[in-house]
Amino acid sequence: MTELKAAVAEIAEQFAVSQEKLQQGVDLFIELADRGLASDEDVHGLPMIPTYVNTIPTGSERGIYLAADLGGTNFRVCSVTLAGDHTFKLVQSKNPIPVDLMSGSGEELFSYLASKVASFVTEHHEAKETDEKSKFKLGFTFSFPVTQSSLNSGTLLRWTKGFDIPDLVGKDIVSVFQGQLDKQNVPVDVVALANDTVGTLLSRAYSSGAVAGGKQGDTLIGAIFGTGTNGAYPEDIDNIKKLPADVVKSLKAKGVTQMVVNTEWGSFDNKLQVLPNSKYDVAVDALTSNKGYHMFEKRVSGMFLGEILRQILIDFHQKGLILRQYPTFDKLPHRLRTPWELDSEVLSLMEIDDSSSLKATELTLKQNLRLPTTEEERLAIQDLTRAISKRAAYLAAIPLAGILVKTGAFEKGVHKEIDVGVDGSVVEFYPGFRAMMRDALALTQIGDKGERRLHINIAKDGSGVGAALCALDGA
Numbered sequence: 001m002t003e004l005k006a007a008v009a010e011i012a013e014q015f016a017v018s019q020e021k022l023q024q025g026v027d028l029f030i031e032l033a034d035r036g037l038a039s040d041e042d043v044h045g046l047p048m049i050p051t052y053v054n055t056i057p058t059g060s061e062r063g064i065y066l067a068a069d070l071g072g073t074n075f076r077v078c079s080v081t082l083a084g085d086h087t088f089k090l091v092q093s094k095n096p097i098p099v100d101l102m103s104g105s106g107e108e109l110f111s112y113l114a115s116k117v118a119s120f121v122t123e124h125h126e127a128k129e130t131d132e133k134s135k136f137k138l139g140f141t142f143s144f145p146v147t148q149s150s151l152n153s154g155t156l157l158r159w160t161k162g163f164d165i166p167d168l169v170g171k172d173i174v175s176v177f178q179g180q181l182d183k184q185n186v187p188v189d190v191v192a193l194a195n196d197t198v199g200t201l202l203s204r205a206y207s208s209g210a211v212a213g214g215k216q217g218d219t220l221i222g223a224i225f226g227t228g229t230n231g232a233y234p235e236d237i238d239n240i241k242k243l244p245a246d247v248v249k250s251l252k253a254k255g256v257t258q259m260v261v262n263t264e265w266g267s268f269d270n271k272l273q274v275l276p277n278s279k280y281d282v283a284v285d286a287l288t289s290n291k292g293y294h295m296f297e298k299r300v301s302g303m304f305l306g307e308i309l310r311q312i313l314i315d316f317h318q319k320g321l322i323l324r325q326y327p328t329f330d331k332l333p334h335r336l337r338t339p340w341e342l343d344s345e346v347l348s349l350m351e352i353d354d355s356s357s358l359k360a361t362e363l364t365l366k367q368n369l370r371l372p373t374t375e376e377e378r379l380a381i382q383d384l385t386r387a388i389s390k391r392a393a394y395l396a397a398i399p400l401a402g403i404l405v406k407t408g409a410f411e412k413g414v415h416k417e418i419d420v421g422v423d424g425s426v427v428e429f430y431p432g433f434r435a436m437m438r439d440a441l442a443l444t445q446i447g448d449k450g451e452r453r454l455h456i457n458i459a460k461d462g463s464g465v466g467a468a469l470c471a472l473d474g475a
Contacts, residue, residue, distance in 0.1 A: 002376070004316070004322065004376060004380050007319070007321055007380075008383045011387055015387040017440070025269070025274045025275075026398055026402045028269060028274050029406075030402050030405060030406045032045055033263065037241055039242050040147075040242060044267075044270040044292075044293075045270075046263060046264065048240075048261055048262075049195075051151075051198050051259065053198055054258065054259050056260075059084075059206050062083065064079060064082075064136075065080050065082070066080070066117075066136045066138040067139045067141065067463070067465070067466075068140050069140075069141040070097075070141070070143065071143040072161050072162075072227045073227075074097065075112075075116055076463070076464065077092065078092040078093075078464040079120075080464060080465050086206065086207050088468075090465065098112070102162055102164070103164045104165065109168075110179075117186055118181075121188065135189045136188045137188075137189055137191045138192075139190075139192040139193075139466075139469070140177060140193055140467065141194045143195060143196045143197075143228065144156060144157075144159060144160055144163070145158055148193060151193065151474045152190060152191050152193060154173050154174060160266070160297075162289070174190050178190050191474035194470035195230070195262045196230070196466070197231055198466065201234075201459075201462075202469040203421065204457065205219040207460065220407065221233045221420045221421070222422075222423075224424045227301060227303045227425070229297050229396070230264060232263060233263070233403050233407065234259065235261045237251060240259060265296060267296065270296075272295060296399075299395055300392045303340075305347055305388055305426075306344045307342065308388050309347060309384055313336065323373075334370070335368070335370055345425075346369075347430075348431055349364045350364060350385045351382070351385055351432065352432075357378070358375065361381065389436070392426070393434075396437050397437050397444060400441060401445060404450065405445050410446065417455060418453060420454065422434075422458060437456070438456070441454065
């Protein structure tokens, strides 16, 4: 075995997630979830945020609602027409967020967002709909950690995903947005602060009746595995101990028994009790603006998979195992030296390359990183890619199994089928990710039987349709 092969094998072994680790992870997830539902005292714990969304759609809802989505590098505005038969029509526009606005002032960012809503309304909805009485109801998907005290208010806890605008931390995001909309005379009321994960749950529940052959079980979880990762599920109000007593009382008076909880599971196991922590994970964490937080996300989500691989390649180069034509780090291609330049899309192409001598990988690395490679190097890089993605998919099973066990989902009926709505580029497009996640689920406490009763379906457009469904809850 060559030195390079031995080094790759060592990393593959280091990145493997055993059945024991999976089950320990599930136990820890349940413990941290219970703690997070009881109080917000543990800053390193699972936030378990009550969303004040109390209704899961049935598919019979109707009307026109707007949705806006700030989830990462793009700002999307949509108009959703719910037809009442599990189907909907969607019109949307997508606007890139200028890089300087990601670290400018709050006013600059939200002024820009309001202007995009204004031009969307002007383009897609005639003036007849814009008088004061019939303002559009908008659900705002804001995919960053917030504390909600009602459906249409939320205080920003901290930024993630490369945003860093200190003057908005601690502010009510809805009132900042509404203020800018009013300033620009846009006929829109922000009636619900949605989270893309909550939206994924609602969107899947609304459209699941449209699945061929009727319902595939109750939709219990909405999950995102994309740039970031998160999950939401309906929890019994009695279990959300941190809800103020008067809130619980008034909800119960209305006959409400459940509330959707946004787990913010990107923050699962920030203390690294169970999660693997290689030196490459440490290096990636050091490059982020939220060091020590979102440790689960930093091992599972698309934004980080490429950077983990880049760190390994740099390390292997320093050890003289690969890319020997470059004598020093400074001589390496610029893109390989630059953090975050290696995209998970590149990994997905290498993951499934079965061409002779891995010619497709050769081309991908040349195009994306300006990096010429030998066949031996490409085989090594493919093996490393597969170790990283398999670890991510296996870890991704932990919170899903945790919620299934915690809620006793499978115990509520002998033949009960459970539906999970998922969204995000990794789970939708990364080759084999869902299959590997299912392999891992079967190894958790739910076992083979539970895994077979689980349907994992892509929830189309959780952040658009889902936010519109939140607006309906707030209308």
